Amino acid sequence: MTIEVTLGLVGVGRIGVMHANNISALNGTEQDRTLAQDGVQVRLKLTDVAEEHARSVAVSVGAEFVGSVEELIASGVDGLVIATGTATHPDLIRAGVDAGIPVFCEKPVAVNVAESVPVLDYIREKNGVVQIGHQRRFDAGYLEAKRAYEAGELGWIHSVRAVTCDMTPPPVQFLATSGGLFRDCSVHDFDILRWLTGKEIVEVYAKGSNNGDPAIGEVGDVDTALAVVTFDDGTVGTVSASRYNGAGHDVRLELQGSEGSVLVGMDEQMAVRSAEPGVGFPTGTPHLTFAERFDQAYRSEMAAFVELVRGQRKNPCTPEDAVAASKVADAAQESLETGVPVRVAA
Ligand SMILES: NC(=O)c1ccc[n+]([C@@H]2O[C@H](COP(=O)([O-])OP(=O)(O)OC[C@H]3O[C@@H](n4cnc5c(N)ncnc54)[C@H](O)[C@@H]3O)[C@@H](O)[C@H]2O)c1
Structure with missing residues (x-):
């Protein structure tokens, strides 16, 4: 039937x-x-x-x-x-x-x-x-990292490092109404960190820069930013993003634990090359866009x-989950604008 x-x-x-x-x-x-x-x-x-x-x-x-x-x-x-x-x-x-x-x-x-x-x-x-x-909640790499973390294979997590870099900026008209780099782009990292660790981010301290197209600054956004995040149990991490990554669409999450570490995004198509002599990895063509990177x-x-x-x-992703990630993005944006660490709204 x-x-x-x-x-x-x-x-x-x-x-x-x-x-x-x-x-x-x-x-x-x-x-x-x-x-x-x-x-x-x-x-x-x-x-x-x-x-x-x-x-x-x-x-x-x-x-x-x-x-x-x-x-x-x-x-x-x-x-x-x-x-x-x-x-x-x-x-x-x-x-x-x-x-x-x-x-x-x-x-x-x-x-x-x-x-x-x-x-x-x-x-x-x-x-x-x-x-x-x-x-990202459906991406095979993040799912495996969550499984490894929940199975205790990483021990306790001491550091997290999340990276999301576009190859080139979206149109400036889009950026003008996007709410800023943290709300538009890093919000995916904030969501995945909550989902993966089960911990809440409680404080954010953000910095940003504008060394690319001045039009991005003119609409009130930054082209690159980094946020230091603190979780409710004191664990620290960084979430960084850029609109300019000529090597390709670069999305990574490193979870470093007392017993082991995993790196989401370390596949043959990662948009990073090794600086070590004789290392051929990765051998593939990097993903160019978020659509390619997250096709599956x-x-x-x-x-x-x-x-x-x-x-x-x-x-699999409730509106409450999404708003919790947006609260972190709002705090990051406020920190970027004020230059001081900001507590995430409860
Ligand atoms: N999950 C992700 O990875 C991801 C990636 C990109 C964009 N987004 C989100 O997707 C949304 C759309 O982004 P986009 O880049 O595709 O935007 P877009 O501007 O390219 O497309 C929006 C489309 O909606 C149409 N539209 C607008 N108002 C409408 C209405 N009332 N009725 C019918 N059609 C209407 C427009 O004509 C346009 O074709 C945004 O909220 C963005 O945050 C999510």
């Missing part, structure tokens, strides 16, 4: 196109073995205010174009996927919750924590189911959302 699950996607920009492709590919890929076994067929309907573009995306991924979000929801979709700009997330999340369907929304919940809180309250009041897009994670994330829609799994 075939079970049809229809997802409605709003927004087919940079990340929405990728989700459209991944949803359309769900029938017949590695990630959907469970779906295939259960005879699930995933169908996709999509919309975007940029209608012509959305129509062409729909044709290219074999989806149905729908004229508006209202029409999309009214057409009876089983789940709503939101991949529009951040400012639109709260209203669209509410629309999905009002329709009584599970929602997947790209991170973050809203442009800042203050605007996220009423959304969390609304979801809770209405018993909504909302998964937020922190795809984004696919697994969408497969997980289908399972959530079918009521077959726990929510």
Whole structure:
């Protein structure tokens, strides 16, 4: 017997196109073995205010174009996927919750924590189911690091070092409304650190610099930044990010423990070369973009959302989780602006 699950996607920009492709590919890929076994067929309907573009995306991924979000929801979709700009997330999340369907929304919940809180309250009041897009929770490397940590293979952790570097900056128009490097980029590291260690980050001390395109500074952002983070048990770590890493998209997490250390991102495609004579590793071509680096994670994330829609799994990333990571990002931004360490809001 075939079970049809229809997802409605709003927004087919940079990340929405990728989700459209991944949803359309769900029938017949590695990630959907469970779906295939259960005879699930995933169908996709999509919309975007940029209608012509959305129509062409729909044709290219074999989806149905729908004229508006209202029409999309009214057409009876089983789940709503939101991949529009951040400012639109709260209203669209509410629309999905009002329709009584599970929602997947790209991170973050809203442009800042203050605007996220009423959304969390609304979801809770209405018993909504909302998964937020922190795809690293599905990445094989982070999953293995979490397993090793939880199995006690690393002993107790004394230091963590997280790195996220884009190859080139996104458009300045995007940066102008992104909330800054910590909220846009390092928020993924803040989320994964909480998820992986089960510890809360309680204080952040951040510094940043602008030695690249002056336009980034003109819109109030930095192109490179580093935050010293302190966890609730006193463990310390650093979270650094840059928009300029010509060697490729560089994402790493080093967990150093009393018994052993692991490094997420140390594969043949890591965007770092050894300075040691005679060392050939890594031999592959580095990932160039976040889409390449996390291709498997984004696919697994969408497969997980289908399972959530079918009521077959726990929510893998709740809005509360996402807002907790955003609180750390807010503290980092405040520290960057004020030059002093900032306590993370409870
Ligand atoms: N998880 C990740 O790794 C990751 C990576 C990139 C972006 N994001 C998040 O994804 C979101 C989108 O980012 P992006 O870079 O794809 O942006 P984008 O500007 O490239 O795309 C947004 C799209 O949404 C459309 N849109 C805007 N408002 C709409 C509305 N009300 N109804 C229908 N369509 C609408 C726009 O026309 C555009 O095509 C942001 O919140 C961003 O933080 C997450």
